[in-house]
Amino acid sequence: MHEPASPGRRETTRARTRRDVVFGIANGALLVLGDTLIHPTLVLAPLISELGGSNVLAGLMPAINTGFWLLPQAVAAAVIQRRRRLRAWAGWPGLLRAWAILPLGLVALVGAQQHVLLWLIPLAYAIYNLAAGFAFVPLVEQLTRAIPADVRARFFSQRNVWGSALAFLAGLLVARAVSNAQGATRAAYGTIFLASFAALALASYAGARVSDPPLRRRPSMQTAEPVQSWVADLPIVLRQSAFRRFLSYRTLVTLASLADPFFLIYAQLVLGAPAQFLGLALMIMAACRFASSPVWGWIVERWGNRLALQLIALLRALMPLLALALPPLLSWTVIADRLPVSDPPVILLFYSLIFALYGAVLSGQGLTNLTYPLEIAEPTTRPAFIGLSNTAIALVSLTPPLGGVLLDHFGFLVLFLVTLALALAAVLTSGMLPEVRRTPQVRASSRLRRVSLR
Template sequence: MRADLQTPVTSRENRPLRQNAGFGIAYGALLVLGHTLIHPVIVLALYVSLISDSYLLVGLVPALATGVAVLPLLFGAGSRPGRAGGRATGVWAGIIRAAAIGLLGAAGFALGDGKPQALLLTFFITYAVYNLASGFANTPMVDITAHFISADRLSRVLGQRTVWGAVMGVVVGYTIARLLGDGEDAPATMAILFLLAFVALSLAAYVAAMVREPHRGDGHVTSLGHPLSEAPHLLDNDYFRRFLAFRAFLSLSAIADPFYVVFAYRQLGVPIDLIGLYVAALTVGRFAANLIWEPLAARRGNRLVLQMSALLRMTIPLLVLALPPLLRWSVIADRGLMDGRTLAYAFTLVFVVYGVSLSGQALANMAYLLDIAPEAERPAYSALLNAVLAVVAFVPLVGGLLLERFGFQFLFLVAFLIGFAAVLSSGALHEPRFLRPTPLLSRYDLLTRSRRARG
């Protein structure tokens, strides 16, 4: 009898957890949709290149996307584990994030390409606000995902996000291809993408508001001040010191990231509608690669995943440099395999490899840090790592300067050499598999304490 009486209570208690799981899946899918519609390395880099001849400004796009989102940590907002009211912070930041992109879309229609200077100024202001708001929104929403979705449902939520992320990548790619199909007035057409992203991000904020957050006591708030003051002590950890050097080289290898699509469009004559194919290839490659990386990490450790990801990233500039002469090779050209769009389609491989590499980095970076850092000091280690990477994130600006002075081939060669240095430094990483594995929820708890810049 007692068991029967307890069943309805258990069902009522589980209902918020089930609802939160559903909201978590919807929130993640909408967020992927919104972010992919305005992907910084492909969509926005091309957008800026269409209204400006400055490669420096093109390089500023991914720099803002990665570097600005870490600023909330400086204000003490990046670490609020267990803090009450996190949902409200995430929702309001999500609203501001959506509003910034909506304003950008409206400005695109109002200004058109007749006032490029005003359009560029509006773009960079609104995009900076967008990324700053993302920094404030991400941490509390990850906190809610970790603490208010039951452990047995968390893996389902993450798995569903992976599936829907790949689906959204295909949807976005098709949408971009259709919108840019005629190739006329591309800047104004991209304003439609901004408005679509506004709708997706607005819905994501609405879904976030629907999440049920049980009452909690105030948690502590940690800024970057303490971790930075402890930097000499943290750097005494040889494991971390080697990992920091590897991460710095790996992030520096992004020096040419926003210029691959510009090279394809300006130098190879890739039709602008195929940009949608590149977005889909990157997104699907990134999410589908989880099916490979996760078992590999479980069997062989995160060190190998990081090494393989670095190796793939190193090959990206090589592919960019090798594909055009390879497809123009007489053996291929004489067989009639080299028509006007063959090279454009072959260039898709660049973004598939890029997405697979990003997937491995995203999976193993934080997991490796959790394995090598002492448990009590993990937030400090993560904050110091993020502070260093936030500075390194502006390396595409240097890439823009190199491109303006020396050209595409020189820039891609530099990117390859930096990627090669990252591969070499990965050989110095320790394999921490002998350490006690960290539970999944503990990994998410660290993310709430120090959210790495997006991206």
């Protein structure tokens, strides 16, 4: 995994940056494509149900997706802390992530017995997410060293844009494959898994092509072993007010997602949404996630990450607010008498705004969860900062089942009110986040365009 060098001459900084931008964006987009093709709720859960697996096993897939991805990041941060080179630490786990999916494709393609697939799916998916979570920390640190600071926000935004575009196309293909019970054969799933393996393998290749600049050590930096220095940096990170405020904000935003799995259930049980409304909601969410990516990049680039984080919390608050307000508002005689009769009902068309907001929130979080820590963390403690915060959020991400408890005991009204209160608390907390840039930035986008086009 050594970087190839042109014989007889060294690359210019501009050419190296252009190559890093291209391969870095390709890496991010292909990772999203591969991940979407094995989506825990769109692909794996329907397959488990078709194979006769339990609902518990099907519901376990989203938990594995979040928890197993975040938990190894503290270990990764400890391992790579202050290492001069990072390509191998990001590359080999990335390859393991791809190879974990290959057996699924081959076993499904040859039509193996149901019980074989039912134990192989959670095993392979657990390995996949553990490897992906470990690779994330060194990959982000490698990209941070390789991409200049004044084009970094737009670079990560473009990774999100192209990733969202491929996710939208992949989502349409997967939804079409699994929507027809007769057409969703094991061979079809095997093809989907092999396509995911190919995308993840190509992503590993693109990541290996990004340059691996060495860490520039200051004379005051200690020469302790990486794990020892990471442990030594933990108290430093925990004492930083910026870390504590960001972690508090991110915890509240994560808790505000308690109602996310139940917006569709509310539409079906209370609003009478037909089965095909699920497809409409997914397409709206994917489209808005794609369309909002450049907008978030522009906001971060021009006004900074704190404003973007505040807007994300506001959009989070609007989701349960719409769910609470739309039914009584649209049933009000003054408004109801003026609404046209349509199929689907007008209330469902308005209700679909929730999924548009959801797509925008996911896109904004995907960008700011990367770029904001890169701005406020000290370079020498950055891996510990990112790894520790993500590992803490991994524990918080195991709380969404509490939403089901609230729903079972108190109903949709209390669930949405609790979610709204948590989102508003996140809005208030976002006001205490440190602001790194106080003046609009207008030069980064033009520089990245020059780098990308020359």
